[in-house]
Amino acid sequence: MELFKTPLNSWHKKNRAKMVEFGGWEMPVQYEGIIKEHLHCRKEASLFDICHMGEFIVTGDKSREELASILTHDFAKLPPNRCKYGFMLNEKGGVIDDLIVYCLEENKFMLVVNAARIETDFNWLKKHLTSSTIEDISFQTAKLDLQGPKSFEVLKDVFAQEFNDLKYFSFKEIVFKDINILVSRTGYTGELGCELYLPWEKAEEVWEELLTHPLVKPGGLGARDTLRLEVGLPLYGQDLDEEHTPVEAGYGFLITSEKNFIGKENLGQVKEKLIPLKVDSKRSPRHNDEVYYNNQKAGIVTSGSFAPSLGHAIALAYVKVEYSEEQEFIITDGKKKLTAQKTTLPFYTQRTARIKLS
Amino acid sequence: MIPKDLLYTKTHEWIKIEGDTGIIGITHFAQEQLGDITFVELPEVGASLTQGEEMGSIESVKAASELYAPVDGEVLEVNTALEDAPEKINEDPYGEGWLCKVKITGGKENLLDADAYAQLVAEEEH
Numbered sequence: 001m002e003l004f005k006t007p008l009n010s011w012h013k014k015n016r017a018k019m020v021e022f023g024g025w026e027m028p029v030q031y032e033g034i035i036k037e038h039l040h041c042r043k044e045a046s047l048f049d050i051c052h053m054g055e056f057i058v059t060g061d062k063s064r065e066e067l068a069s070i071l072t073h074d075f076a077k078l079p080p081n082r083c084k085y086g087f088m089l090n091e092k093g094g095v096i097d098d099l100i101v102y103c104l105e106e107n108k109f110m111l112v113v114n115a116a117r118i119e120t121d122f123n124w125l126k127k128h129l130t131s132s133t134i135e136d137i138s139f140q141t142a143k144l145d146l147q148g149p150k151s152f153e154v155l156k157d158v159f160a161q162e163f164n165d166l167k168y169f170s171f172k173e174i175v176f177k178d179i180n181i182l183v184s185r186t187g188y189t190g191e192l193g194c195e196l197y198l199p200w201e202k203a204e205e206v207w208e209e210l211l212t213h214p215l216v217k218p219g220g221l222g223a224r225d226t227l228r229l230e231v232g233l234p235l236y237g238q239d240l241d242e243e244h245t246p247v248e249a250g251y252g253f254l255i256t257s258e259k260n261f262i263g264k265e266n267l268g269q270v271k272e273k274l275i276p277l278k279v280d281s282k283r284s285p286r287h288n289d290e291v292y293y294n295n296q297k298a299g300i301v302t303s304g305s306f307a308p309s310l311g312h313a314i315a316l317a318y319v320k321v322e323y324s325e326e327q328e329f330i331i332t333d334g335k336k337k338l339t340a341q342k343t344t345l346p347f348y349t350q351r352t353a354r355i356k357l358s
Numbered sequence: 359m360i361p362k363d364l365l366y367t368k369t370h371e372w373i374k375i376e377g378d379t380g381i382i383g384i385t386h387f388a389q390e391q392l393g394d395i396t397f398v399e400l401p402e403v404g405a406s407l408t409q410g411e412e413m414g415s416i417e418s419v420k421a422a423s424e425l426y427a428p429v430d431g432e433v434l435e436v437n438t439a440l441e442d443a444p445e446k447i448n449e450d451p452y453g454e455g456w457l458c459k460v461k462i463t464g465g466k467e468n469l470l471d472a473d474a475y476a477q478l479v480a481e482e483e484h
Binding site for chain 2: 018029030033034035036222226281282283284286305306308335336
């Protein structure tokens with residue numbers, strides 16, 4: 001199958017990015033090297049091409065209540081210019097996708113979904129929305145993530161305006177060189193930063209403008225993955241799937257909606273739990289490695305990596321609930337054997353994502 | 359980036375043969391494919407190696423892969439500096455990033471020369 005290409009595909013290739021397949025897309029996994037790009041984002045500001053992710057617009061007089069019956073998000077607490085993270089569940093309570101919902105107007109929403117789930121999500125929403133209309137704008141909408149403690153300094157310099165009033169999980173619309181850009185204070189790295197939504201055909205222009213700033217370097221999906229794992233953010237398809245509920249994934253606290261959304265009645269069934277594990281070596285647990293407690297199979301690793309900001313390996317693993325409070329596990333792929341300690345999230349604690357901007 | 363004075367394997371190891379000893383590493387192409395190397399498991403000194411069989415493993419941020427013995431032999435010395443600085447393999451794969459030194463007992467005739475290895479790399483890069 002032909003892979004989808006973002007509007008920055010030729011830019012990446014011109015700039016010697018290593019390209020890989022991800023969710024049906026040809027994406028840059030690294031430019032200079034994952035560790036360098038990771039550390040740059042923790043210190044300065046990194047720019048990521050995230051155009052592969054999907055965007056839908058849902059409108060209609062009843063869109064708010066209809067979405068509240070399909071998604072776990074608390075729509076009672078979602079005014080215009082705010083956004084929320086949450087889940088779309090199947091009847092069993094398993095996660096069809098994790099997504100951010102933007103309230104554009106009282107009854108107009110943008111849903112931002114994972115690239116590999118665009119079709120599945122769209123069909124599910126279409127099936128369950130009764131009077132609202134849904135439009136897939138994924139191939140008209142570019143998404144660029146600018147992340148890092150210096151990212152708001154960069155925004156101010158490049159777009160020549162202040163963003164200090166922008167609170168965590170809120171957004172505003174700006175016009176820059178006649179380009180409409182939605183600037184959202186969100187991200188997937190744990191650092192201060194924003195996600196920019198703009199017209200597909202303007203992606204390269206805005207990308208280049210941001211890269212003219214001396215603090216900004218491009219970051220690939222490799223660094224994005226280590227950055228997100230260090231702060232304990234889940235990746236759909238690994239840490240979240242249709243077989244596990246968000247409560248099992250550790251996100252029960254996030255579900256405050258009083259509405260009767262699909263899957264809600266099964267959230268109480270907890271068979272496994274996603275737990276964070278720390279390994280005292282640089283050798284890394286990998287996706288699908290087995291987790292043992294006292295020679296009993298306890299579960300399976302969903303994400304694992306060397307953590308560049310910590311200097312050792314970390315992992316997330318689903319373990320059977322009866323083992324979820326144990327402290328020491330063995331992780332193995334049949335050959336290597338790693339001793340892992342249960343720890344707490346985030347693995348990396350010096351995050352800047354929520355800092356107050358003066 | 360493919361030195362002429364070394365011999366190679368299809369699994370991207372190189373060996374520099376001097377008399378009956380050889381120094382082993384992984385190629386520039388291999389380290390580039392792996393990306394940032396974070397861990398390497400080397401054979402023990404005294405271990406006997408069989409050509410084509412696993413002699414250790416190597417991990418990068420994104421991937422893990424096996425190291426295969428390029429010849430039959432016995433391990434004389436390993437590069438212990440890699441324990442704390444596996445990134446030397448990325449920085450200098452044919453120099454400071456060497457893996458181990460072996461006494462060769464056989465299998466030299468099955469190795470690829472630089473031209474044959476260059477062709478293999480070209481095919482993999484297509």
